[in-house]
Amino acid sequence: MVAQISCKQNSQAHPPVGGVLSQNDLSVSRERMKNLNTLERNQIQQWIGGQTEKFYPTKLNYWVNIEDYDKREKRQDNSLISYQYDLYDFDQIKIYEQPIERKEVKLGHFDELKAVEDALRYIRDGEVVTLLVPSSLAYGTYGDEKKIDNDVPLIIKLKAL
Template sequence: MRKLLFISAISLLSCNRNTQTAHPPVGGVLSQKDLDVSRNRMKNLNTIERNQIQEWINGQSVRYYPTRLNYWVTVEGFDQREKRADNSLISYSYDLYDFDETKIYDQPIERRNAKFGHFDELKAVENALRFIRDGEEVTLLVPSSLAYGTFGDEKKIDNDIPLIIKLKAL
């Protein structure tokens, strides 16, 4: 009788568990449907941001040129220049602004003697550093997908925020 009661209790508990929604753990695997929803969301967001950035550009006196990586820069033919080699060193700094042209951080983000292929940087910044010349300053207009994306920087930059980045090779 005890065995029957024990088995019934276990069965009842296991049936109750199946009604809960399963969530993947942090860093867990998502289903193909979840991945498709995420991909479509980012694609739509990128289209909206590109249109908003283009409208902003139309109101500026400075010319901006699109790059192959999906950001704009103040130098024509910028990403057609010769690329810096992997493992070469570069020192640089940059300031971040929102599209109201409000500076986000008081101090610039600065790196000294960073080695290509061995530093973790915003995608657009890392790409631009491949083409920037020593001492040159450029302004990048960056959609959120190439900036801090869906999570923001968990400090002052919220999720899905496009940025203006003023980059200087030192």
């Protein structure tokens, strides 16, 4: 079993959306996120080293299991796409029983995980890709308020329908 990748150290309470932070609080928060991102990237790279499947870094700071993925032709804003994905932790335990599915959505006009929206621009119809995503591109500081805690990196298996 692989140790779960997450960081609970240096946790700081964040104000609610719309709350006010001082300059010092903003600096502390920025530094915390920078350190967390560095830690998660190192942990993900270490996890990749123990896999037989190859993963490649993307320009947006996540990994994908297809070489030169972000050099493919890119889908433009307003392109319609249907897709689904499953979420896993780094112990490869599926988080939700049913996949998250969206039908006929326009790229650039929906709220989605940053890594998923970026990957959808390069995925081919019918293709399944695996994304390794740091928490900052997943559910970040707040989690999904259901099963995914704050600061949890994810494995996402994404399929264009």
